[in-house]
Amino acid sequence: MTKPSLDTTRAQFAAGHFIRVVNYHSTPRSDAAELERELEGFARDYAPVTLDDLDRLFETGTWHKDKPGLIPVFYEGYRNSATVAAPLCEKFGLTGWFPIATSFVDCDPEFQEAFARSHWISLVEEDKQGGRIAMSWDEVADLSTRHVVFPHTAHHEGFDTVLDEADIRREVVESKAALEAVTGQPAPAFVWLHGSSYGQSPLHDRAVKDAGYRYQFANTMIHRVN
Amino acid sequence: MSVTTPPTLDELLAAGDIQGVLRAGHERRLEREGIPMILGLADERGTIPPSTDASALATGAALVEVVDEYTAALVPWARPDDEGAVITVMQVLAMTHFAPGSTEGAAQ
Numbered sequence: 001m002t003k004p005s006l007d008t009t010r011a012q013f014a015a016g017h018f019i020r021v022v023n024y025h026s027t028p029r030s031d032a033a034e035l036e037r038e039l040e041g042f043a044r045d046y047a048p049v050t051l052d053d054l055d056r057l058f059e060t061g062t063w064h065k066d067k068p069g070l071i072p073v074f075y076e077g078y079r080n081s082a083t084v085a086a087p088l089c090e091k092f093g094l095t096g097w098f099p100i101a102t103s104f105v106d107c108d109p110e111f112q113e114a115f116a117r118s119h120w121i122s123l124v125e126e127d128k129q130g131g132r133i134a135m136s137w138d139e140v141a142d143l144s145t146r147h148v149v150f151p152h153t154a155h156h157e158g159f160d161t162v163l164d165e166a167d168i169r170r171e172v173v174e175s176k177a178a179l180e181a182v183t184g185q186p187a188p189a190f191v192w193l194h195g196s197s198y199g200q201s202p203l204h205d206r207a208v209k210d211a212g213y214r215y216q217f218a219n220t221m222i223h224r225v226n
Numbered sequence: 227m228s229v230t231t232p233p234t235l236d237e238l239l240a241a242g243d244i245q246g247v248l249r250a251g252h253e254r255r256l257e258r259e260g261i262p263m264i265l266g267l268a269d270e271r272g273t274i275p276p277s278t279d280a281s282a283l284a285t286g287a288a289l290v291e292v293v294d295e296y297t298a299a300l301v302p303w304a305r306p307d308d309e310g311a312v313i314t315v316m317q318v319l320a321m322t323h324f325a326p327g328s329t330e331g332a333a334q
Contacts, residue, residue, distance in 0.1 A: 196309075
């Protein structure tokens with residue numbers, strides 16, 4: 001198991017085994033122009049990364065496009081990820097990666113603000129005016145046809161609060177099943193709250209592997225698990 | 227009344243103020259702004275073949291030097307496997323060597 005460490009990072013960089021990501025959370029419409037400029041710049045300087053591209057990078061160790069790859073990641077399953085970020089990614093030919101807290105999507109819109117405030121999901125001004133904050137399952141299904149969607153647990157939990165088999169089933173296994181039921185395709189990756197790394201808890205590593213995820217995203221690296 | 231403009235990343239770097247870069251990164255509106263990172267790759271099933279891309283290898287070698295520099299500047303107190311310290315170094319590295327307008331910028 002590869003634990004995060006400064007030595008691990010040095011070795012990965014020295015081997016050329018790295019990739020650029022940009023982690024976003026809320027992408028409010030009020031900031032759409034700023035996001036558009038940023039994504040346009042990324043699309044000019046970097047290449048999109050599809051799931052196949054990432055698979056190929058792990059298989060060969062070598063990035064195969066002319067420009068370096070860049071993965072824009074839009075966390076949590078905000079409605080504005082589907083309505084603001086995704087269309088801009090498409091405008092500039094970028095593949096977005098969307099880790100989704102599946103129970104946030106499942107939550108009745110009336111209670112989504114409370115859900116967010118209960119589960120470390122940040123809110124911006126437009127989220128506090130009532131109405132739906134999370135994307136709908138139809139939006140999730142639609143996104144999955146052009147981008148990469150995968151679970152960010154069910155309830156936006158870290159491995160340090162997922163303590164027993166029931167917790168694991170709910171956060172690791174059932175979140176995957178919920179997503180796959182609407183996308184009709186295997187959920188290829190998983191990420192804990194706080195981006196905790198694989199290799200820190202055998203119980204949680206085994207859960208992610210046994211659930212059949214191909215990748216675990218973390219704050220220091222991307223782990224190929226299966 | 228005069229208004230003080232915060233120093234830019236380039237100005238902070240020119241002054242060798244790595245702590246200032248870290249502070250600037252954490253004072254951004256992180257709930258709505260992109261957070262750049264350069265992530266390593268780990269294959270838990272085995273070994274990733276060595277990269278044959280000279281450009282990636284050169285960039286990686288340069289990044290190792292930056293990791294060493296920022297480790298010394300920010301987290302010399304840390305165990306090598308202190309995940310929080312690793313993330314701190316990688317955050318600052320990404321701000322200065324990947325983010326738009328950084329010293330790396332579009333050159334890579």
